[in-house]
Amino acid sequence: MTKLSVNINKIATLRNSRGGNVPNLLKVAQDIERFGAQGITIHPRPDERHIRYQDARDLKNIVKTEYNIEGNPVKSFMDLVLQVKPTQVTLVPDADDAITSNAGWDTITHHSFLKEVIQEFQQNGIRTSIFIDTDLRLMEAAAKTGTDRIELYTEHFASEFEKGNKNAVKPYTEAAILAHKLGLGINAGHDLSLQNIQFFKENIPNLAEVSIGHALISESLYLGLENVVNMYLNKLQ
Ligand SMILES: CC(=O)[C@@H](O)[C@H](O)COP(=O)(O)O
Numbered sequence: 710m711t712k713l714s715v716n717i718n719k720i721a722t723l724r725n726s727r728g729g730n731v732p733n734l735l736k737v738a739q740d741i742e743r744f745g746a747q748g749i750t751i752h753p754r755p756d757e758r759h760i761r762y763q764d765a766r767d768l769k770n771i772v773k774t775e776y777n778i779e780g781n782p783v784k785s786f787m788d789l790v791l792q793v794k795p796t797q798v799t800l801v802p803d804a805d806d807a808i809t810s811n812a813g814w815d816t817i818t819h820h821s822f823l824k825e826v827i828q829e830f831q832q833n834g835i836r837t838s839i840f841i842d843t844d845l846r847l848m849e850a851a852a853k854t855g856t857d858r859i860e861l862y863t864e865h866f867a868s869e870f871e872k873g874n875k876n877a878v879k880p881y882t883e884a885a886i887l888a889h890k891l892g893l894g895i896n897a898g899h900d901l902s903l904q905n906i907q908f909f910k911e912n913i914p915n916l917a918e919v920s921i922g923h924a925l926i927s928e929s930l931y932l933g934l935e936n937v938v939n940m941y942l943n944k945l946q
């Protein structure tokens with residue numbers, strides 16, 4: 710079975726756009742768990758444009774399933790994660806000004822840095838995962854960092870799948886086979902959606918977990934729209 714961890718960044722984006730507490734991020738996390746999701750993911754960015762560092766602390770007492778915090782392990786992020794102690798930390802090499810995550814780690818160039826931070830998280834009882842592309846040399850280097858898992862960066866697969874190119878899943882399949890042989894757990898995420906998730910799952914052996922946010926929240930809005938418009942119409946009769 711592959712676990713679904715719902716990324717709630719976009720709920721925080723909506724909340725922050727009005728300055729109040731609607732929608733209530735903590736309640737949304739609780740409800741997502743009640744609906745059956747097996748994890749909650751957040752990706753606090755240094756500018757706190759969606760998830761705030763305080764949200765990460767508040768969610769610690771709320772999330773009863775698997776709590777996954779993603780981000781670039783700069784000092785403020787490391788301090789936050791070591792304080793909150795989530796189930797899992799996913800290391801992502803984000804530039805401060807990136808609109809969204811747009812690359813995996815070069816695990817060869819950054820090998821000693823990754824090894825050091827991974828050790829620190831693991832010594833504090835936090836499972837680690839490295840956001841990574843499908844290059845097999847990078848996968849081998851990832852294993853040497855001592856990380857528990859990798860997260861396959863699926864943006865390329867998702868965009869190619871949308872164009873009808875199903876072969877785009879092949880490098881992900883090969884990367885997953887190697888990762889499993891190397892003893893790594895396999896996560897995946899970025900632009901996974903209702904359109905592509907089943908095909909992806911069917912082609913990735915030993916897929917432990919997917920984290921999905923942007924599409925899942927957009928789909929939820931769209932699939933809920935008719936219901937809510939009708940609820941308003943009923944009240945206006
Ligand atoms: C690590 C990753 O794949 C990203 O998708 C990220 O978690 C989403 O971040 P934003 O919501 O800021 O785009």
Ligand SMILES: NCC(=O)COP(=O)(O)O
Binds near residue numbers: 750897898
């Ligand atoms: N790790 C990926 C994630 O949490 C969500 O990515 P996306 O679905 O918002 O692209």
